[in-house]
Amino acid sequence: MxxxxxxxxxxxxxxxxxxxxxxxxxxxxxxxxxxxxxxxFTRPSKFSKEQLRTLEIIFESYSRLVANYLSGHxxxxxxxxxxxxxxxxxxxFTNALINPVILAVxxxxxxxxxxxxxxxxxxxxxxxxxxxxxxxxxxxxIREFTDIEKVILEKLFVQFVQxxxxxxxxxxxxxxxxxRIETNSQVVQIISPNEIxxxxxxxxxxxxxxxxxxxxxxxxxxxPIMDKLNTKYWFAQKEQxxxxxxxxxxxxxxxxxxxxxxxxxxxxxxxxxxxxxxxRDDIIKLDKDINSTLDVYVGNILKFSGTPGEYKNKLxxxxxxxxxxxxx
Numbered sequence: 001m002x003x004x005x006x007x008x009x010x011x012x013x014x015x016x017x018x019x020x021x022x023x024x025x026x027x028x029x030x031x032x033x034x035x036x037x038x039x040x041f042t043r044p045s046k047f048s049k050e051q052l053r054t055l056e057i058i059f060e061s062y063s064r065l066v067a068n069y070l071s072g073h074x075x076x077x078x079x080x081x082x083x084x085x086x087x088x089x090x091x092x093f094t095n096a097l098i099n100p101v102i103l104a105v106x107x108x109x110x111x112x113x114x115x116x117x118x119x120x121x122x123x124x125x126x127x128x129x130x131x132x133x134x135x136x137x138x139x140x141x142i143r144e145f146t147d148i149e150k151v152i153l154e155k156l157f158v159q160f161v162q163x164x165x166x167x168x169x170x171x172x173x174x175x176x177x178x179x180r181i182e183t184n185s186q187v188v189q190i191i192s193p194n195e196i197x198x199x200x201x202x203x204x205x206x207x208x209x210x211x212x213x214x215x216x217x218x219x220x221x222x223x224p225i226m227d228k229l230n231t232k233y234w235f236a237q238k239e240q241x242x243x244x245x246x247x248x249x250x251x252x253x254x255x256x257x258x259x260x261x262x263x264x265x266x267x268x269x270x271x272x273x274x275x276x277x278x279x280r281d282d283i284i285k286l287d288k289d290i291n292s293t294l295d296v297y298v299g300n301i302l303k304f305s306g307t308p309g310e311y312k313n314k315l316x317x318x319x320x321x322x323x324x325x326x327x328x
Contacts (some may be wrong), residue, residue, distance in 0.1 A: 091193035123211025
């Protein structure tokens with residue numbers, strides 16, 4: 001966001017222009033000259049926006065698998081979604097961790113090196129509580145994990161690691177293996193602190209408990225497949241797999257999309273005073289009578305007109321007319 005000038009600064013600027021102290025032509029020429037681009041050698045840009053977006057697509061698929069697994073394993077409603085992805089240094093990631101943590105060191109075979117999967121402590125406690133027969137509540141006071149709790153977490157992450165295979169299959173055939181679970185961030189140094197990583201953050205919600213899961217992917221680990229981390233390659237691979245049925249596949253996916261449909265019974269205007277004085281059994285007069293056709297919107301687009309009624313003891317609307325673009 002540009003700097004906002006005060007009124008006094010604006011007055012001084014106009015005064016300088018009128019007296020000739022500032023030359024607009026010289027300022028424009030100076031602006032048109034190409035300046036040097038600032039580059040931070042301590043934080044080289046190794047991940048493009050396209051590559052980070054592709055990682056988000058991969059982990060959107062992964063989040064659905066995790067949600068399905070946890071829902072069945074914990075017998076509770078679970079939602080998992082990708083929050084964001086960004087490129088940071090490894091030291092920035094580890095410095096933000098507060099012990100005790102849940103860090104799963106994962107061998108990203110056949111690629112050389114390991115990735116980290118970090119689950120927030122409160123989410124770990126909630127999962128453990130649910131597995132042991134509780135309601136799935138977290139702890140108010142953070143404490144160290146017991147040996148039994150670490151075993152439960154290890155079995156959980158074994159499944160999390162195996163779920164990585166399917167989302168990555170269009171990029172590389174993974175054979176990942178859980179190396180170990182650590183609860184102290186200081187003992188986990190898989191790469192140099194200044195190395196760049198891709199950090200993908202997932203938001204997990206189990207009942208009323210919400211927490212984060214971070215996946216730390218070092219650039220050194222996925223460098224051999226960086227050229228495949230773009231959406232063009234991703235969808236090209238998908239099209240090649242599906243062959244002639246690709247168009248049919250896209251159509252079926254679109255047909256399954258859920259869209260909101262709204263029928264407007266009518267509109268009116270009231271003053272704030274009238275609104276505040278509304279009581280039960282008051283009648284608000286709308287701009288349409290009982291025999292008027294209603295406007296039916298698909299999303300924010302006026303698409304149909306119809307007549308309200310009842311069908312199988314439920315409120316319904318009968319479509320009378322499809323509104324084309326030229327009718328709008």
